Amino acid sequence: MMRLFLIIMPLLIITACAGAAAVVYRALTYHLELPEPVQITVHRGDSLRQITRNLEAHQLIVYPEVVEFYARVRGEASAFRAGEYQFSGTVTLLDVLSALKRGNVVQYRVALVEGETLKTWINKLHKHPKIKRTVSFSQLDVLREAVKEERENLEGLFFPDTYTFSSGDTDVTILVRAYDALQRHLSRVWANREPSLPYANAYELLTLASIVEKETALAEERPRIAGVFVSRLRKGMKLQTDPTVIYGLGDTFSGNLKRIHLRTDNPYNTYERKGLPPTPIAMVGLAALQAASQPTITGDLYFVAKGNGSHAFSKTYKQHARAVRQYQLKR
Numbered sequence: 001m002m003r004l005f006l007i008i009m010p011l012l013i014i015t016a017c018a019g020a021a022a023v024v025y026r027a028l029t030y031h032l033e034l035p036e037p038v039q040i041t042v043h044r045g046d047s048l049r050q051i052t053r054n055l056e057a058h059q060l061i062v063y064p065e066v067v068e069f070y071a072r073v074r075g076e077a078s079a080f081r082a083g084e085y086q087f088s089g090t091v092t093l094l095d096v097l098s099a100l101k102r103g104n105v106v107q108y109r110v111a112l113v114e115g116e117t118l119k120t121w122i123n124k125l126h127k128h129p130k131i132k133r134t135v136s137f138s139q140l141d142v143l144r145e146a147v148k149e150e151r152e153n154l155e156g157l158f159f160p161d162t163y164t165f166s167s168g169d170t171d172v173t174i175l176v177r178a179y180d181a182l183q184r185h186l187s188r189v190w191a192n193r194e195p196s197l198p199y200a201n202a203y204e205l206l207t208l209a210s211i212v213e214k215e216t217a218l219a220e221e222r223p224r225i226a227g228v229f230v231s232r233l234r235k236g237m238k239l240q241t242d243p244t245v246i247y248g249l250g251d252t253f254s255g256n257l258k259r260i261h262l263r264t265d266n267p268y269n270t271y272e273r274k275g276l277p278p279t280p281i282a283m284v285g286l287a288a289l290q291a292a293s294q295p296t297i298t299g300d301l302y303f304v305a306k307g308n309g310s311h312a313f314s315k316t317y318k319q320h321a322r323a324v325r326q327y328q329l330k331r
Helices: 002-029 050-056 062-074 091-101 116-128 141-145 171-191 201-213 219-235 242-253 259-263 286-293 317-329
Strands: 032-042 084-089 110-111 161-165 302-305 311-314
Touching: 002 091, 032 050, 050 062, 050 091, 084 091, 110 116, 110 171, 110 259, 116 171, 141 171, 161 171, 171 201, 171 286, 201 219, 201 286, 219 286, 219 302, 219 311, 242 259, 302 317, 311 317
Parallel strands: none
Antiparallel strands: 032 084, 110 161, 302 311
């Protein structure tokens, strides 16, 4: 009898284990049809039990004990990453667990546009409900420390692009990525610049590029407009560009640039002061950087907006005055 027991018992255990494995396998590979996307959040520090109960509450699993058993047997009880996840269509429990282990969290996007200011960017980041606020425009020490930048004014030091992020990422985290991107682009453009340009350093190139960025949205005009400013710098002429004056006015600017503004001195008034303004006046895209590094020099010293988005260029003040009468005074 004992001998028969010793033979049958292992068979029963093997059969039970095989049966349990079959149950687990069916649970893991069962195709679940989701009528609409299901979104869950795994919080930092959540236990395996909390995660499985969360999955059960969102009807992604029926038997949380099976998941717990599977995860513990495989040594993955603490392998699931925090974050926001979304599942849709047909999924299996293996798909869900794989996503949690890999950290395939929901990705959001924010477009940070060239020609805008750092203040505008920060306000845009703060309006996104999934971005955590850690900095304000009035107090930039956290951001300055994060990018290891000594300059007081951080304008223009971040590259415009569409940035992806996950829920809970901070404004500073995104801006650090934009700062690093700008440094890479600026370094490359500076290394490939035309010789004999009137810039003392890459920061001055960036500053002129920000003016070009604000002066025109037409790609074909950027190198020529950069050429106008480079020519004026070489001749010691004032740049006389409205966007720098507007930037210097800050929040006091109401949208209507007046003659008194052009005559009121401040560090950004290029009608009153020669040379470049002390800092960039906006965020700069790659096209404007390239235009400032390889300007088209035509002998033009003036340009005026035609009113259709393009500009009329002139080599002499007499030609410029005529263009102003033709395109500006009529309007």
